[in-house]
Amino acid sequence: MNASLEKLKFNQFDKFPELVHAISPRCFENDQGEIKNFSFLGDDNFGKTKDHLKVFLESIGITNRSLFFVNQVHGDKIFVLSDASLASSETMKISADALVTHLSGKPIGVFTADCLPILIYDPRLKVIAVVHAGRKGSEQSILFKVVREMGRVYGSRPEGLITGFGPAIGGCCYEVREDCVRPFRKMFPDETGWFRDGLSGKYFLDLIAVNKMEGKKAGLLQENIFSMDYCTCCSARKMYSYRREGRTGRILSTIMLRP
Numbered sequence: 001m002n003a004s005l006e007k008l009k010f011n012q013f014d015k016f017p018e019l020v021h022a023i024s025p026r027c028f029e030n031d032q033g034e035i036k037n038f039s040f041l042g043d044d045n046f047g048k049t050k051d052h053l054k055v056f057l058e059s060i061g062i063t064n065r066s067l068f069f070v071n072q073v074h075g076d077k078i079f080v081l082s083d084a085s086l087a088s089s090e091t092m093k094i095s096a097d098a099l100v101t102h103l104s105g106k107p108i109g110v111f112t113a114d115c116l117p118i119l120i121y122d123p124r125l126k127v128i129a130v131v132h133a134g135r136k137g138s139e140q141s142i143l144f145k146v147v148r149e150m151g152r153v154y155g156s157r158p159e160g161l162i163t164g165f166g167p168a169i170g171g172c173c174y175e176v177r178e179d180c181v182r183p184f185r186k187m188f189p190d191e192t193g194w195f196r197d198g199l200s201g202k203y204f205l206d207l208i209a210v211n212k213m214e215g216k217k218a219g220l221l222q223e224n225i226f227s228m229d230y231c232t233c234c235s236a237r238k239m240y241s242y243r244r245e246g247r248t249g250r251i252l253s254t255i256m257l258r259p
């Protein structure tokens with residue numbers, strides 16, 4: 001199928017010829033000229049989901065390969081895909097919120113709709129990672145733990161990692177109760193830029209700012225953290241937003257080392 005779609009990309013990852021990556025938009029145009037919404041997960045029958053995954057992967061040049069993803073549970077578990085014989089149908093049963101691999105030819109991905117998707121690349125050791133960093137995962141320092149795990153398993157040095165933050169609900173739209181802000185106050189008692197006061201005792205939480213602080217804590221260099229600063233809730237026509245729509249589709253953020 002020759003689908004036409006506007007995917008989001010990081011220029012900083014495009015500099016590496018050994019990498020393929022992209023983030024899916026809400027819609028694509030199929031070869032009959034119809035506009036379709038991407039449906040990767042949820043109540044749709046699996047046939048359509050599989051079909052749409054194929055459409056998206058083919059649009060970025062990944063053909064005849066399955067996407068490796070995990071069962072995301074808003075936790076801090078990290079799955080290291082190191083067994084080349086493992087099937088994607090097996091990894092999808094594993095509960096985790098990040099995937100790390102050195103294996104080439106295996107696209108890894110996370111699904112989000114407001115939570116922050118993060119792609120990581122170690123150009124020295126050729127290791128990639130994807131992270132699902134929502135409020136709960138960020139509270140559990142998921143990005144920090146992924147960077148630490150890449151160091152433990154592969155010897156990655158934080159200062160050499162390139163990190164891309166995809167579209168997520170921004171500090172402009174993410175209004176939360178005080179109890180949602182409290183854990184971050186404890187984690188970052190000296191920082192203030194990651195929230196602002198809202199109405200009637202509520203706050204606007206900036207997940208991207210929180211994760212930049214997490215990245216810094218993990219040893220990433222500020223100049224190696226690239227954020228699209230793209231708010232899903234402000235751009236619901238182009239991106240899925242759970243906050244805006246409730247039950248909705250998912251954005252796929254994927255990265256692969258070319259075989």
Ligand SMILES: [Zn+2]
Pocket residue numbers: 169170171172173174231232233234
């Ligand atoms: Zn917004």
